Amino acid sequence: MKSIHYFIMVFLITGISYAQELTITGTVTDSNTNDPIPGVNILVKGKNIGTQTDLDGNYKIKVSIGDVLSFSFIGYELEEIEVKKDSSIINVTMAIEAAALEEVVVVAQGIRRERKLLGYSVSTVSSESINTSRAERRKARRARKKSNTSLTNAPSGRVAGLTITNSNGHTNSNSSVIIRGANSVSASQQPLYIIDGVPVDNKDVKRIQHINPSKIADVQVLKDTKATSIYGSRAVHGCIIITTHKGNYKIENNESYEEIVENNYEKVQTSPLSTFSIDVDKASYSNVRRMINNGQQIPADAVKIEEMINYFEYDYKQPEGDHPFAIHTEYGKTPWNKETQLVKIGLKGKEIPQDAIPASNLVFLLDVSGSMNQANKLPLLKRAFKLLVNQLREKDKVSIVVYAGAAGMVLKPTSGAYKNEINQALDNISAGGSTAGGAGIQLAYKIAQENFMKNGNNRVILATDGDFNVGMSSDTDMKTLIEEKRKSGVFLTCLGFGMNNYKDSKLEILADKGNGNHAYIDTMQEAQRVLGKEFGGTLYTIAKDVKIQVEFNPAKVQAYRLIGYENRMLADEDFVDDTKDAGELGSGHTVTALYEVIPVGVRSEYLNDIPDLKYTDSQINKTFGDELLTVKFRYKRPQESKSIEMIHVLKTGKNKVSKDFSFAASVAWFGMKIRKSKYINNDQIKDIVILAEENRAKDNQGYRAEFIRLMNSYQTL
Template sequence: MKRLHYFMIVFLITGISYAQELTITGMVTEDGTGTPLPYVNVTVKRTSNTTNTDFDGNYSIKVNLGDTLSFSYVGYESEEIKVKKNDSVINVTMSIAPGTLEEVVVTAYGARKAKKSLGYVVSAVSSESISMSRSERRKARRASKKSNKSLNKALSGKVAGLTISNGVGYTNSNSSVKIRGANSVSGAQQPLYIIDGIPVNKKDIAKIQHIDPTKISDVKVLKDKKATSLYGFRAIHGCIIITTHKGNYEIKNNESYEEIVENSFEKVRTSPLSTFSIDVDKASYSNVRRMINNGQQIPADAVKIEEMINYFEYDYKQPKGDHPFAIHTEYGKTPWNKETQLVKIGLKGKEIPQDEIPASNLVFLLDVSGSMDQANKLPLLKRAFKLLVNQLREKDKVSIVVYAGAAGMVLKPTSGINKNEINQALDNLDAGGSTAGGAGIELAYKIAQKNFIKNGNNRVILATDGDFNVGMSSDKDMKTLIEEKRKSGVFLTCLGFGMNNYKDSKLETLADKGNGNHAYIDTMQEAQRVLGKEFGGTLYTIAKDVKIQVEFNPAKVQAYRLIGYENRLLADEDFVDDTKDAGELGSGHTVTALYEVIPVGVRSEYINEIPDLKYTNSEINRNFGDELLTVKFRYKRPQESKSIEMIHILKTGENKVSKDFSFAASVAWFGMKIRKSKYINNDQIKDIVTLAEENRAADNQGYRAEFVRLMNSYQTL
């Protein structure tokens, strides 16, 4: 009996030791140089538990004793380390993989081996066997938009173990392709597609199934456990490898951005006023960062220079007195044009301690449609929102509304003290179906209004890739809908996720017209910034309808150009019109605007002469000789409808610019280079990098250092 007890105790101790949970931290660096590597994927093998290193190469992840950590990074050799009993810190050095980046991709997904040496089951189909007859090709072209039979019909019956069945009950449903003998861990057994060495996302499978078989050189089907060693967990249901004749097939990017027409120089004598709405959005910078990190070409319209400048913190002093923000100005030489000067205007919002923020009535409006079924969409969204949930107080309440083909409430209003209940509702979400964004917005606002807190923080937080395709879906429809909802007193925050079908224009329209802000979350580090560090500014508005009007002194300035803010320009008369919507300022937010000015007496290619005016007196008032410009600000308090005006004057004289001034100039310079601006005389990236590097100043979070790294990466694209 004693022996039995002994074995039971040993068994329990052994079981507990294997189930022991540990928190592992560490740093990932490059072998040989010691350079920290940001965004390295750190995964617990055979689980969905994953994280990324931050800007300084640091990571933290919870594991069980005996787990194996896998470290992977594009262009570097992967590393695996088993967690041992006394481990708490695991630092890793990663070696650059041999060959170029292109060779790394080909090695990972297109390794050329003799069929007999692969070590896993392969069914191969030649281009001749999948080619259609002329009449079949003609029919396929006519039906290409209505069916998905072109490739699947060609493969059906020609590959051993491949089962193809059409979707039932949906007009435009995809065929279901299953590989018999492949591993299965769920009912969703769709195989991984790889075309010309590139893995295909689930949302793009329909496009692959429509490919013209005459373009295909061969098709291979893999269906053994060993295949996952080459293609990873995504190939658990088998893998279909397609090679085209040209070898460069691409799935078209379906992202959309509103057209931006760059601001030009305005002559002061005929147009002395410049009026615009503030913009605290920062989405453009994190979106551009994502594109550079992924080696993508950057569309010019994706680059909003004001959002790139405002991504960074600047050392502006806190406001004093009754106004909720302070004003700061300075001017100096323009780094990209020696004939002009640069003016910086900065606002600093008052920081409200979190315990002083009024009770919040938050509605999470979450997109769970099929397009969100990617690692950097719904899974990232869930983890990001948990950061916000962790900061909620007992007096705060959260509701969760989701939408796919239709909209519904999955969590009734729940106190912020019940964090486990809120997080469990997030964990239960799965992606699938079409995208009824309009219906989701209607329901979210209805719930927000029903639970409205007077003098509280009432807000809908929309998280989506913006790909609405059911009901109201156009930018114009969304603008009309959200302008109506704005009257309810409920504010709006838009958080963008994902790539390839990201609809920046739609989310910007919603945030702009919905008294809100817009951010793009590409990593957990960005989620921590938006929903963690900047929680108050993201969710609590201290001033709304904030407008800026600058009047330039014609005795000092010939012409001026506002850098960025193209989508935020206002008519001069809108400045005093309290019915005109403008931007919102959150707790602790900063706003920075740059003007490039051409001083009087300087000849410039950017100024065209205009004839003298017959009826207008163009005589210059010389009584303000030491003033460069006057800045006027108008804003409303969150619960009020009448605006308040502030005035600030920038005078000439000896002026030593700050490091913040020069760093902001470097960000604007880089943005103009990406946009291929006609207003930069010097577009040498090395000079932009030098200016940024020399003016990093206090960079506690490492964002400025990351900006320098991004510019260096951009040089190699």
């Protein structure tokens, strides 16, 4: 009888506990503008449970009645709300934080905060206490014969609540850091390390723990979970903030970017033509966003201004008639230089409904090497590709090829109707081994060609951090291979994942030579954009080898320079050469290019006089006095080899520029700012922010608002 009562009691208690669990949803918005705030950290106080808002400011989290939700985001005041019985929806408005600039502490992402306003415990160890005295150093040198000194031993015992242990009691063994307090770090859980403002991946913690103490200026320890208002959920177990004397300590970083030499001004009388290939890639923007969010310094060569401009959608009209894209041009004043004018050239690709897109023959080529064994690489990759799988139709086919030390097929060609089978194959993939990228590409193209669909969409989708290091690995070899394979009619899409060894230069070459596109996926929100919202444009090409040639009227324009597109420049004669490769345009894609021009009669510090020419007639034709420029476009239909030409003339006159014009100018301005361009007379970030804010216009997805927040974050770095 007692046993029955016991089980009834357990059953009732369990039922009550389950009844107290709730799924909370809601939206987080700015109290001043009512705009949604993406990326807000939401934590359950005292528990290791958390989530973030999406690009629309929405969130979803499972909690219990009585839990306290903590809402935090950089630059906003912390909000805490207790979960009540009727709290199935909790909408939150966050106010901008007003912090004084005196007595500051440099914390995450380089943001400066007043120590007394931080709301969490900060303990500091100075360089004087880290570095030993002269006598102690002599004693330490003798002791080093038996053991090695590591950073983690330096602050132990000097910071309240900080304990450092070794797995076997020896100094040179693996260290564990424990920060005392609620939900404190256990021996198996390390705190978040920040060095010179840059968060450190777990895989690199051992390197941090063995920094020479003489290089360290101070160490700060954050012991309260309120530190997550700055660092997010990664700081739930506390933070150790290390500042070196030089302030520029770098963990080994093998990321690579092709060198970019900024376009100079060209004089119209000697170089009237400007020719380049379009570029629909957007990888640079999401990669720069990742660096700003992580508080990293941004390499100049990582900034491709054309990819930043093209990340955003513009209100271009749909094409009419037989051509697959429409043309839009306008010009106005340059915001960063009063003496020049800005010309915007825009293309809008025809939007093909998803059900009208031809059947697809897709081969997923997935990097499963050891370098992909990080949360923002293979796990993110799997979730991202499931978004694509969910949109497949019965007539579509998917194969999966993986490569590490060798390459192999893990899913034979399978109809899009069998989504569970495809997703299960993705779930079964794990990382480990070296990277036989060349072998993987060979096998993927072989399978794509064996299952080729005439008049269909035949494409290899490569997902990797770009770290090819076994077999055919040089950029030249890869370029030659892809140029040969594209003759088969199989296109290539390259998706980059991860950090520290991300090979932007290699992936761009592959996508460029493979008649495809290149994107960098840093979050699930970006995956949703690339493989969800822009599914058709990412996978279905409506025009290939699209080239642009602009001829400027010397009666109106003295000199010009193309902003960005440095690695897409073509020789003038390439424009009419159908054997020369150029960029592809996908369904619904937009392409925008900006020229900065110096009008006739304006003296500019950027131009030098050139001698008069003896054999060349320098007389200006005044017949076309109202024309500023003529734009010519050449493109091929996806299955054809002969190009088609379009011509568009931009005339002068009174015109009011669109908000899209000014917003695109703000993006270019910011790109030049972080590239440290020599062509901007005004580099004040506040002026760039104002221009973007005034011209944000229609922003359904919140991308423009996010750009403004990124610029505000960049100011604090």
